[in-house]
């Protein structure tokens with residue numbers, strides 16, 4: 001059942017009706033989170049929206065925003081330093097400058113897919129003769145798990161474990177994207193960790209948004225609240241996912257990350273360097289930082305020039321606008337990261353069709 | 357990799373892990389980021405760690421929200 005809302009005249013209207021009958025000004029909504037993009041497609045929510053409500057996909061898939069050079073660094077660790085790479089599965093097929101991890105494996109690189117950073121640490125503990133480097137990619141939701149794995153390695157005395165970090169934080173991306181949409185659909189789980197202060201701050205500076213969950217009800221409700229408030233005209237923030245997200249977030253996770261990591265500049269594919277938007281291990285944990293431990297040189301990756309991922313991630317073009325979409329670039333043969341990950345926009349448009 | 361799973365806590369172990377059930381699939385996750393977890397609690401799991409407590413019912417809260425804002 002779609003949630004009902006009270007109308008001024010006392011009649012009841014559903015959140016779905018609010019969307020289908022929207023008559024306010026044209027509004028461009030950026031789904032920051034790749035999981036939102038996929039759920040909105042999967043649940044057919046795009047089909048409900050009138051042309052005046054436009055959804056654009058944003059930079060919220062950690063695989064998609066990981067730069068080509070990071071894959072090159074991982075391959076260098078495997079082939080030049082003899083490391084066993086432990087990684088989430090969806091990084092395997094992301095193209096590097098000349099090859100993906102999967103292709104590197106065919107050339108002898110040792111690459112293992114793991115479910116979590118803790119599993120990578122456990123693998124290192126069980127294989128003391130290997131140098132295990134975990135590809136620590138992700139936003140605020142994943143970073144605490146990487147820290148837990150390093151803390152575990154310290155406690156276990158596991159000296160053959162390290163992280164190749166590409167952890168990122170969202171606030172800098174919101175700033176960088178704030179001109180690309182009228183309002184943000186904020187990612188529920190990121191703010192389960194960080195709390196809602198950053199969203200409140202953005203609203204006080206004129207950037208509107210709603211924080212949404214992932215079920216059909218939660219998404220339809222958040223979009224309905226968003227367009228209704230947008231039509232009124234004042235900047236706003238509404239937490240539409242209160243069953244998970246509180247104002248203060250998850251203090252224990254934030255404390256852990258703050259104790260072990262510090263902010264650094266980070267390169268986002270398609271967006272460039274966003275100052276202070278990355279996380280790396282603090283000096284006291286340098287032995288667990290693969291870059292410092294193996295003295296990796298700076299690697300600037302070369303992206304495929306035809307791929308328009310960068311613009312897709314900024315909402316500046318739709319996946320179908322890329323000449324390679326569905327032709328040279330498909331989920332089986334991805335040219336860019338947005339086609340690799342299940343959470344990527346190009347993959348979502350390819351899977352669910354483009355006639356919506 | 358960035359997809360969160362909501363799951364019910366089945367058992368809390370002494371070693372900082374918890375056994376959770378996500379629509380029938382059971383696995384051990386880290387419980388170190390949340391204090392005082394108990395069997396029956398609902399949690400959001402990301403990359404092998406329970407990162408937030410959740411309520412198991414989105415209906416009442418969503419309705420309340422809509423009453424308030426629309």
Ligand code: SF4
Pocket residue numbers: 306307308309310312319322323324325326329330334335336337338339340346
């Ligand atoms: S369709 Fe492929 S090549 Fe084009 S932007 Fe998307 S990922 Fe890049």
